[in-house]
Amino acid sequence: MTKKQAQQPSQMQTLTRLLKYVYRVSPAALIVSLVSVIISAAASVVGSLFIEQVIDRYITPMLKQKSPDFGPLAHAVLLMAGVYAIGLVANYLFTLLMMVLSQQVQKQIRNEMFTHMQRLPIAFFDQNEYGDIMSRYTNDIDTLMQMISQALPMFANSVFSVVFVLAGMFYLSWQLTLVSLVVLLLSLGVVRYLTGKSSYYFDQQQKTMGMVNGYNEEMLNGLKVIKVFSHEPEVKADFDRYNDQLRIASGKANTYATILFPIMGNIGNLLYVLIALIGGAAILAGNIPLTLGALASFMQLSKAFIMPIAQISQQLNAIVLAIAGARRIFQVLDEKVEVDDGQVTIEEKPGVKNAWQWKLPTENGFKYVPVKGHIVFDHVSFGYVPGKQILHDISLEAKPGMKVALVGETGAGKTTISSMINRFYEINSGTITYDGIxxxxxxxxxxxxxxxxxxxxxxxxxxxxxENIRFGRPDASDDDVYQAARLARADEFIHDLDDGYETVIDGGGGDLSQGQLQLLSIARAMIADKPVMILDEATSSIDTRTERLVQAGMDNLLAGRTSFVIAHRLSTIVNSDLIIVLDHGRILEAGNHDQLLAKQGYYYELYTGKKEIQ
Incomplete structure (x- = not known):
């Protein structure tokens, strides 16, 4: 067992937390439902006890009358029907309330998960498959809804039914009640074994379902690569393996769960016959002071005694499944959000368009510092996981308005450096300052x-x-969008579309090419109009002709701004003010294009074709 698994909360701790969560969503609905459950269970037992009165006080005396008077019996039957009607209304009320409450909880927990997810660090999404995360939003939350709307109220109803039935049985005959309890104790061993097995496999079912969803999501994203390499048989084999694990876990969970109810039902039938034999013999022998009506009532209660036990066992499986889902949901909600102890904020200068300033707290209030885009890395080191450094002692300075290019092979640390600027990850050592802050x-x-x-x-x-271009600045006007598209050279292909700027696309980009999507992405960044720009292979999916068009617009955009450009095509960064050559997280060379060529080092070999960027 891993350390993480060892620290998992117990089922009772998870259930307690879940019930507190449900109570917090709607205390009134939960309390009214609980009262309704008690009334419903009590009405059922009172109705069974009433059988004794009907037989002993009305039916038995009428058998001795030559002209029976059915009036009192009819009155008693109407009274009995009224009791059952109250139970029926109470049953309907708690069922309705719990269904509504389950919908409210479902909505609330999805909102909290989504809000919390947006505050999680990027590292969380690096370490967890998207499909598994989505499984928590869908399958796990659905199991919670089933528990709250069905399993939980039925479980509560069954528990109160057992308590009230037991009290009624003791009232009628404590001797026969002891017989019933002996049978019950013998059956509890079966219940404990079967629920323990189903609990384990329901937990495995939820985990393997997350694995299957994660695998599906990964394969769908890489479907083109799979087809290019004719890798379908291998992918299918892996899917079959995951799917078979899910089949086995789900099959065993449901087998143990479904076999429980018929076993308990047969035990109930056995008890019913046993009570009839023992009770009848005792009445005939005169060993137990029991009337025929009391025996009939007791037999009805004995049937109602075992059935709730079976229902409790059955609903426990649904509750256990929900607990497994709740544990996975709470794991996400318990993930630590991004650490943010910053006090400095940014705001636009009043009355000045596209001018920003830092708002720094001081002892006497605030002071304002113009945003210039001066970025300094001072001996920065970083690793995604402890003990494995990716960046080693990185020092560089990007003065306001400078274009800084990051060059190196895949894995050299180019994108990692850009991720440090906006704090997608926290550095291990060193400092990064922005305008001296x-x-x-x-x-x-x-x-x-x-x-x-x-x-x-x-x-x-x-x-x-x-809308997609305006995503960079929601308050941008239509003219701003057109201007950004023209600068990015996206305007031309947009006008060629049937619906122009109103063309609807989905998350995958619809029928647009990768190059067109890249142009839209550039336009989105342009309209944001930020002091610092990071271009991570921004022209990697654009053909040479389009690249020349975009480069002109990019140069206009980057003029006067600090920019970090990551590129494989060295032709796009020759006009950079500073070129940083990286290798395995270390800076090999730094300087402008002419300076680096004069050194005839690593950059020179790349530019002249003696080496290629892998």
Whole structure:
């Protein structure tokens, strides 16, 4: 067992936390439901006890009458029907309330998970498959809804039924009640074994379902690669293995769960016959002071005694399954959010367009520092996991308005450096300052408001093209969107579309090419108009002709701004003010294009073709 598994909360701790959560969502609904459950269970037992009165006080005397009077019996039957009617209304009420409550809990927990997810560090998503995370949003939350709307009220109803039935049985005959308890104790061993097995396999079912969803998501994203390499048989074999694990876990969980109810039902039938034999013999022998009506009532209660036990066992399986889902949900909610101790904020200068300033707290209030885009790395080291350094003692200075290019092979640390600027990850040592302010002192949201990024992997959102470009600045006007698209050279292909800027695309980009999506991504960054720009292989998916068009617009955009450009094509960064050559997280060379060529070092070999960037 791993350390993480050893620290998992117990089922009771998880259930207690879940019930507290449900109570917090709607205390009134839960309390009214509980009262209704008690009334429903009590009405059922009172109705069974009433059988004694009907037989002994009304039916037996009428058998001795030559002209029976059915009036009192009819009155008693109506009274009995009234009791059952109250139970029926109470049953309907708690069923309705718990269904509504389950929907409220489902909505609340999804909202909390989504809100919390947005505050989690990028490292969490690096370490967890998206499919597994989505499984918590869907399968695990659905199991909670089933528990709250069905399993929990039925479980509570069964528990109160057992308590009230037991009290009624003791009232009628303590001797026969002891016989019933002996049978019950013998059956509890079966219940404990079967529920323990089903609990284990339901937990495994939820875990393997997350694995299957994660694998599906990964394979769908890489479907083109799979087809290119004709890797379908291997992928199918892996899927069959995961799916078979799910089948085995689910099959065993449901086998142990479903076999429990018929076993308990047969034990109930056995008890019913046993009570009839023992009770009848005792009445005939006169050993137990029991009337025929009391025996009939007791037999009805004995049937109602075992059935709730079976229902409790059955609903325990649904509760156990929900607990497994709740544990996975709480694992996400318990993940630590991004650490943000920053006090410095950013705001636009009043009355000045596209001018920003830092707002620093001081002893006497605040002072304002213009945002210039002066970025300094001072002996920065970083590793994604402890003990494995990715960046080693990185020192560089990007003065305001400088274009800094990061060059190196895959894995050299180029993207990692850019991720440090907006604090996607926390550095291990050293400092990074922004206009002389340690970025740890700047609120993350405000820090990221000052940095615009064009990622290597483009991602659009479902909506029209206008909305996707405006994503960079929601308050941008239509003219701003058109201007950004023209600068990014996206305007031309957009006008060629049937619906132009109103063309609807999905998250995958619809029918647009990768190059067109990259142009939209660039336009989105342009409209954001931030002091610092990061371009991570921004032109990697654009052909040479389009690249020349975009480069002109990019140069206009980057003029006067600090920018970090990551590129494999050295032709796109020859006009950079500073070129940083990286290798395995270390800086090999630094200087402008002419300086590095004069050194005839690593960059010179790359530029002249003696070496290639892998």
């Amino acid at each position: 340690d970025i740890k002192d700047i609120k993350k949201d405000d820090l990221r408001k000052s940095v615009s990024i064009v990622l290597q992997e483009t991602h659009m959102f479902t909506g029209n093209i206008m």
